[in-house]
Amino acid sequence: MSMFCYQCQETAMNKGCSMKVGVCGKTEEVANLQDLLIYALKGISLYSLKLREKGGVPEEDEKRFMFESLFATITNANFDKDVFVKRITRAFEIRDAIKARAAAAGADLSGVTHDCAIWNGTPAEYDAKAETVGVLATENEDVRSLRELTIYGLKGVAAYGSHAYHLGYKDDEIFAFAEKALAATLDDGMSADQLVALVMETGKFGVDVMALLDKANTETYGNPEITSVKIGAGTNPGILISGHDLRDMEALLKQTEGTGVDVYTHSEMLPANYYPAFKKYSHFYGNYGNAWWKQKEEFESFNGPVLFTTNCIVPPKADATYRDRVFTTGACGFPGFKHIEEAADGSKDFSEIIELAKKCAAPVEIESGEIVGGFAHNQVIALADKVIDAVKSGAIKKFFVMAGCDGRMKNREYYTEFAKALPNDTVILTAGCAKYRYNKLPLGDIGGIPRVLDAGQCNDSYSLVKIALALKDAFGLEDVNELPIAYNIAWYEQKAVIVLLALLYLGVKNIHLGPTLPAFLSPNVAKVLVETFGIAGIGTVEDDIKLFMGM
Known part of the structure; x- marks a missing residue:
């Protein structure tokens, strides 16, 4: 092997x-x-x-x-x-x-x-x-499990830290911890308790780095606003931008202005539509498609070039017509895709992508209508009185945090069915591409409050934490776990790992994680997480709703 x-x-x-x-x-x-x-x-x-x-x-x-x-x-x-x-x-x-x-x-x-x-x-x-x-x-499976849990958390920290760095925001304490944690994974003298403490400390820096990135994004581009995003297609040629890096988004919008080329977001870039700084661009059309794993079909029908700013690349088939019109930048890459390097002054030249777009047909419309998002912490806290009144009156019985990642496995259909089956007096709080399992469902609203509140990208799970803490204070509670909030989170990769560790560090308990528990959790480590934090997997939709609703 x-x-x-x-x-x-x-x-x-x-x-x-x-x-x-x-x-x-x-x-x-x-x-x-x-x-x-x-x-x-x-x-x-x-x-x-x-x-x-x-x-x-x-x-x-x-x-x-x-x-x-x-x-x-x-x-x-x-x-x-x-x-x-x-x-x-x-x-x-x-x-x-x-x-x-x-x-x-x-x-x-x-x-x-x-x-x-x-x-x-x-x-x-x-x-x-x-x-x-x-x-x-690392031969001992429990030591291996805890070391890898730390390393995967660090990968998530590094992803979010890199985005903040691109906007000029950095914190040497976060860098210093990453060095300390990487070195600690070499120390054969660390006890299991010390390794668990290292994992929890990684969660602490997960909170710190997401707060740093939130500050970088909002101070640079403004606080996300409630926004109706078009999901159809226009008549101009377009460029599809995927990933998470808002600085690349800004550069592409600036460079395409006045060229006759429209810009569309894909997958995790959807929340860029919520930022005030990007709304001034009339050629910023909206969002095209769904979560990352559907790109093989959606890139074909888009017709124009695609720019990956971060992870979520699916290797294309050998006969894919879009192979020659996919570009990468930043930390991502794929053999055969043209990579756009950063210049010494930090700028990026997307002119090659723009010139290619001009020669392409307009996107084929694969759906129509609009979806609503932009419910980050600043926006929801501004609506706090309305939300609190709805809870006190019984109009809202429970919130469900369904943040995280989407993926290809058929058992992820669970999340669509779960959202459909939730009682009408519940609200979904989401962030990350997991939302594509239910953000286009006609779930309605409660007194004007949409039943799906999209806070943004996976890193914006931090917004959900701030919302929960604000509600805790508003209701005069001692513990965030006393709130009528249940956690049913889908995960896929390492950015989701650091979000989980951040939640655990903040004391959030009874998180259900699916569609499977991580393979890198040894039985003993999984047992610790279950006994200490109430971590659990998912069951059937019917059984889980009964469990969460206390039926």
Whole structure:
């Protein structure tokens, strides 16, 4: 077995991908090189900690490299072997540069003897080395589980931290924790209790990084507003932008202005429609399509070029007509897709995409109408009196947090059926692409309050936390778990992992997680989560609604 990966919900048989190509589509070579890159980042961390002991800090480009490298290993983000070879080589250069600066500062490096801190192989040796440093290198399954839970949480932290960094917002404490946590996953002397504490601390920094990104997004583009978003198609050629990076969204809107090309959002970029700063662009048409996993069909019918700003790439079929009109930027990539690099001044030139769009037909309309979103914390808190009155009067009996990710598995139809079956006096709070399972259903409203309140992207799960805490205070409660809120969350990849850890850190209990519990939770670790936090899986729609509603 040369490949082993179980970081996502769709991992083979809910045990782990150990074949030539993973369920996500990455090859065993790419999977192993991702493991080697993480290994190299751990080596950097060992020396970064020594440098910090002497009052120094890694340089900004080094910290950014760390986060973007973690980000590149998230499920469905980057499938390009050459990218990982280059990043591993660069990681060794950064590691050795930090080592030299730590030594010059007087740090005692005699104890830094781990192989990841000293191995200096050539690219020709990377494949063989990568097979020895993967997930299964940690033999004890409980230690492995807790280490990987921390690492997957860090990948989510890095994703959100990278987006904030792109907007000029950063927090060195978050970088420093990532270094500390990566180094800790090498420490064979840590007890189970210490590893659990590390996992919870990762959740704490998950809260911090989502707060940082929320600040970056809202201070740059304004607070999201309640918005009706068109989901049809216009008559102009268009560019479809997917992913999560709002800075890329802004650059594309600016560069397409006056060109006769419309811009559409796809999947997790839908919430860009809610920001005031983007509404001034008349050629910002609306949203096209659904969640990421439907892209094979939807990219065909869109006709124009597609820009991926982050993860959620599905490898196209060999005969896909859209292969030559997909572009990537940032941490994501795929062999054969043109990658748009960032210039030294931080700008990106999307002119090639725009010129291609002008030559393409307009999108084929696959649906029509509008969907409503923009219920982030600032907007919902502004409506707090109305919401509180609805709860006090009994008009709203319960809120259901159904945030998270969507995916391809048939058992995810559960979430659509669950939303349909909820009593009419309940409201769904959502964020992330999980919403595509029910955001177009005619669920109506309660006294003018829509029964589906979309806060935004997966990182905007932070908004749902702020809403819950505000309601707790408004009702004079001591514990957020006393609120009439149930948590039925779908997960897929590592950004969802850090959202979960953030919720656990904040003390939220009795979260139901599906459609399956993570394969990387060993039986003993799962038992701890169940006993301490009430974590549970999902059952049938009928049984779960009875459970949640206390019937």
